[in-house]
Amino acid sequence: MGDTDRSFEELLREAAAETDPWRHATPPSADPARLMARLTRERESGQETLAEPAIIRRRMLAEPAIIRRRMLAEPAIIPRRMPGRFVSRRSVTAMAGAFAGVLAASVCIVWLGRDHAPAPAAEVGAPTASARPSGAGYGVPGLLPLQFPQGTAPARPVLATLARAAAARSDPPVSAKYIAIRLQTWSAGPTQPSTPDDGLVHAIDERTWWTSDFSGEQIKTVLPPQSPGVLVASPSVGPQDFAQVVYGPGDLKVAIPDPSAQAPILAGQIDAYLHDAADRTLVTAAADLFRWHPLGAGQRAALLQVLHDADGLIDRGEATDRAGRPGQAISLDTTADGTSTRDILVFDRGTGRLLDYERVLLSRPGGSAPALVAYTLYVAAGGVDTLP
Amino acid sequence: LIPRDDARFEALFKRFHHDVFRFLIRYTGQRQQAEDLTEETFLRAYKYGGFPDDEGDHARAWLFKTARRLAADAYRRGKREAEPFDMNDPSFPEPVGDDFAGRLADKIDVRRALRRLNPADRTLLWAYYNAEPIEQIAAELGVRVNTAHKRLNRARLRAERQYRRNNHANGRLLRVRRS
Numbered sequence: 001m002g003d004t005d006r007s008f009e010e011l012l013r014e015a016a017a018e019t020d021p022w023r024h025a026t027p028p029s030a031d032p033a034r035l036m037a038r039l040t041r042e043r044e045s046g047q048e049t050l051a052e053p054a055i056i057r058r059r060m061l062a063e064p065a066i067i068r069r070r071m072l073a074e075p076a077i078i079p080r081r082m083p084g085r086f087v088s089r090r091s092v093t094a095m096a097g098a099f100a101g102v103l104a105a106s107v108c109i110v111w112l113g114r115d116h117a118p119a120p121a122a123e124v125g126a127p128t129a130s131a132r133p134s135g136a137g138y139g140v141p142g143l144l145p146l147q148f149p150q151g152t153a154p155a156r157p158v159l160a161t162l163a164r165a166a167a168a169r170s171d172p173p174v175s176a177k178y179i180a181i182r183l184q185t186w187s188a189g190p191t192q193p194s195t196p197d198d199g200l201v202h203a204i205d206e207r208t209w210w211t212s213d214f215s216g217e218q219i220k221t222v223l224p225p226q227s228p229g230v231l232v233a234s235p236s237v238g239p240q241d242f243a244q245v246v247y248g249p250g251d252l253k254v255a256i257p258d259p260s261a262q263a264p265i266l267a268g269q270i271d272a273y274l275h276d277a278a279d280r281t282l283v284t285a286a287a288d289l290f291r292w293h294p295l296g297a298g299q300r301a302a303l304l305q306v307l308h309d310a311d312g313l314i315d316r317g318e319a320t321d322r323a324g325r326p327g328q329a330i331s332l333d334t335t336a337d338g339t340s341t342r343d344i345l346v347f348d349r350g351t352g353r354l355l356d357y358e359r360v361l362l363s364r365p366g367g368s369a370p371a372l373v374a375y376t377l378y379v380a381a382g383g384v385d386t387l388p
Numbered sequence: 389l390i391p392r393d394d395a396r397f398e399a400l401f402k403r404f405h406h407d408v409f410r411f412l413i414r415y416t417g418q419r420q421q422a423e424d425l426t427e428e429t430f431l432r433a434y435k436y437g438g439f440p441d442d443e444g445d446h447a448r449a450w451l452f453k454t455a456r457r458l459a460a461d462a463y464r465r466g467k468r469e470a471e472p473f474d475m476n477d478p479s480f481p482e483p484v485g486d487d488f489a490g491r492l493a494d495k496i497d498v499r500r501a502l503r504r505l506n507p508a509d510r511t512l513l514w515a516y517y518n519a520e521p522i523e524q525i526a527a528e529l530g531v532r533v534n535t536a537h538k539r540l541n542r543a544r545l546r547a548e549r550q551y552r553r554n555n556h557a558n559g560r561l562l563r564v565r566r567s
Contacts (some may be wrong), residue, residue, distance in 0.1 A: 015498040016517035022410045028407040032398045250465050278535045
C-alpha cells in the first residue's frame with residue numbers, strides 16, 4: 001500500500017502548490033499601450049461596434065431602433081445578424097401566422113377543457129397574495145391553488161410514482177437538427193422584451209430553437225394583458241409585436257447540454273450545474289432542464305429519481321396549472337438573506353413531463369408576501385430540421 | 389458612473405490586470421490563451437463605458453464575471469484538450485527510501501484527480517491552496533464568503549472522489565483523513 005499515513009488534504013495541498021500555473025508564470029506587463037492601440041485601430045477602421053457578439057446582442061435588446069422588433073403590419077424586412085442574409089416579410093408573416101394559429105388553437109383547447117367555475121381561493125392555510133406589490137408598475141398573477149394533504153408530506157412517494165410512469169413510456173428520441181422549445185413566462189420586474197408599465201399582467205410567449213453548436217434563435221412575443229390576480233394563461237389574439245434574436249455558435253448557455261438518462265450521472269451533472277451559480281436549487285435545475293431539452297422518457301425518469309433522492313421536497317397534491325392541465329405538484333422552500341422562497345413544480349402524472357414551474361416569495365424583509373415572483377408554462381418541446 | 393476616459397481606464401487596467409490574468413491562466417492553463425482573454429476582458433470593460441466610483445469593487449466584480457464567461461466559452465468551444473499542467477512530472481517525494489514508489493504513485497494520482505476536475509473547481513483549489521484569502525476568492529467569484537467556502541468544499545470533495553476512483557482502479561487505497 002502507498003503512503004497510508006498521509007491525508008488526502010496534504011496531498012492535494014502539495015499537488016495544488018506544485019501545479020498552479022500562476023506560480024510558474026511570469027506575469028505579463030501591465031502596460032495598457034497595446035490594448036489602447038488596438039482600440040484606436042478598431043475605432044479608425046469602424047470595427048468597434050461590431051467587435052463581438054455579446055455587445056451586439058446587448059445593443060439589440062437595449063435599443064428599440066436596432067432590435068428586430070416590428071409590427072407585422074409594417075412593410076418591413078427583418079435583418080439577421082449575418083450580413084447578406086435576410087428574412088423576407090412573407091416568411092416572417094407565414095411563420096408568425098402559423099405560430100399565432102397554433103397558440104390560438106392551444107389556448108382554445110385549454111379554454112374549452114378547463115372548468116369555468118370561479119377561480120378557487122389561494123392555497124389553503126396561506127395568506128392571500130397581494131396582486132400588486134406596493135410600488136410595482138406591473139400586475140401580478142394570483143397564486144396557484146395548492147393542496148396540503150396531511151400537512152407537509154415528503155414528496156418521495158409521488159416522485160417514485162412519477163419516475164415509474166416516465167420510465168414506462170417509450171418516447172421516440174428527438175433526432176431533428178434543431179431542438180424547439182416553447183414556453184409561456186411571466187416574471188416580476190423588468191422583462192425582455194419590455195412590457196408596458198400599466199399595472200396589468202403581461203406574460204411572454206417564448207420560442208427557442210437551438211442546435212448542437214449552441215447557436216439558434218429565440219422569438220419572444222408579449223401576450224395580451226390580463227388583470228392582476230389572474231390564474232389562467234394569457235390567450236393570444238391577432239398579430240403581436242415580437243422580438244427575434246439570433247445567436248451565433250456558443251452564444252446560448254444551455255443548461256446541462258447532454259443530460260444523462262442514468263440517475264447517478266445526471267445527479268453529478270446537476271451538482272456541477274448548481275455549482276456554477278449560488279442561487280440555483282435542485283428544483284430550478286429541473287425547471288432549467290425542461291426549459292432547454294425535450295427530455296426523453298429515460299431522462300425524465302432519471303431526473304425524477306434524482307428529485308426523489310433529494311431531501312426537503314414536499315408533496316403539494318394535485319394541482320391545475322395556468323393552462324388548465326392537471327398534474328402533481330411538489331415544492332421546495334429555501335431561505336437566503338432573510339428572504340424565503342418556494343419553488344413549485346407541476347408534473348404530468350402520466351408522462352412525468354414538467355407542466356409548470358412557479359416561484360413564490362414567502363417572506364421578505366420590508367415587503368409584501370406571499371407573492372408570485374415568476375412562472376413558466378412548458379407549452380411544447382420537440383425538434384425541427386429548419387429554423388422558422 | 390464615471391465617464392469613459394482613457395486615463396481612468398488605464399488606472400483600472402493597471403490595478404486589476406494581474407488579478408484577471410492570474411485567474412485566467414489558472415482557468416485555461418495556457419499562457420497565450422490567458423493573455424488573449426485578459427485583453428478581451430479589458431477591451432469589453434472599455435466598451436462597457438464606466439464603473440461606479442466605489443473603490444473598484446464594482447469594476448472588479450464586473451471584470452471577473454466577464455473573464456469567467458470568456459474562459460468558460462473558450463472551454464466549451466473545445467479548447468479543453470490542452471494539458472493544464474504536466475501530470476507526470478511531480479517533484480520526487482523526499483526522502484528516497486521507504487515505499488518511494490507508493491508515495492510517487494499517490495502524488496501522480498492526486499495530480500490526475502486535480503486534472504480531471506472542471507476548470508472552475510481547479511481554479512478555486514489552486515487559489516485556496518496557494519494561500520489566497522477566502523475574502524479575495526469570494527470577491528473574484530462575485531459571491532459571499534460562505535458561498536465561496538461551500539464551493540471550495542464541493543471542489544475538494546470532487547477531487548477526493550476522483551482520487552478514490554483512481555486508487556480503486558489501481559488497486560490501492562489511501563487512508564483519507566478529513567480535516
